Amino acid sequence: MNQKLRATGKCLCEKVSMTTADLSGKFGACHCVMCRKWGGSAFLSIGCGNDLEITGSEYICVFKSSEWANRAFCRECGTHLYYEFSKNQDRSVPLGFFDNTDNLIFSHQIFTDMADKKYSFQEDTVMMTEAETFARYASKEEK
Numbered sequence: 001m002n003q004k005l006r007a008t009g010k011c012l013c014e015k016v017s018m019t020t021a022d023l024s025g026k027f028g029a030c031h032c033v034m035c036r037k038w039g040g041s042a043f044l045s046i047g048c049g050n051d052l053e054i055t056g057s058e059y060i061c062v063f064k065s066s067e068w069a070n071r072a073f074c075r076e077c078g079t080h081l082y083y084e085f086s087k088n089q090d091r092s093v094p095l096g097f098f099d100n101t102d103n104l105i106f107s108h109q110i111f112t113d114m115a116d117k118k119y120s121f122q123e124d125t126v127m128m129t130e131a132e133t134f135a136r137y138a139s140k141e142e143k
């Protein structure tokens with residue numbers, strides 16, 4: 001269950017390719033307003049930390065979306081590539097990006113109080129409101 005799973009994915013135009021040596025076993029959803037605006041709905045992503053090997057980085061456009069994070073996309077085809085904490089370059093990659101994600105488990109949802117009420121996920125996950133999300137991650141990521 002805990003063996004390392006190497007996974008690779010490419011953007012739609014295939015100019016950018018990213019590989020993680022250790023696809024973590026879990027993914028989460030972010031319901032914040034910015035994520036929903038960025039991708040059209042809740043942002044489902046895999047935390048890859050600093051474990052990302054990137055080719056075609058000259059095609060990557062990085063947008064500073066807040067004081068603490070950047071969002072990257074392919075300048076050629078617009079595919080979303082990662083959300084990144086500015087301080088430590090911890091990156092989260094969209095769930096749909098990698099080719100091989102069958103073993104991943106939906107584990108947590110953050111900013112649940114900002115969620116679009118028109119849909120919900122049936123999986124039983126950890127649920128964190130905005131306050132709970134900041135309490136959990138801000139101390140680690142911000143300070």
Ligand SMILES: [Zn+2]
Nearest residue numbers: 011013074077
């Ligand atoms: Zn592309």
Ligand SMILES: [Zn+2]
Nearest residue numbers: 030031032035
């Ligand atoms: Zn978000």
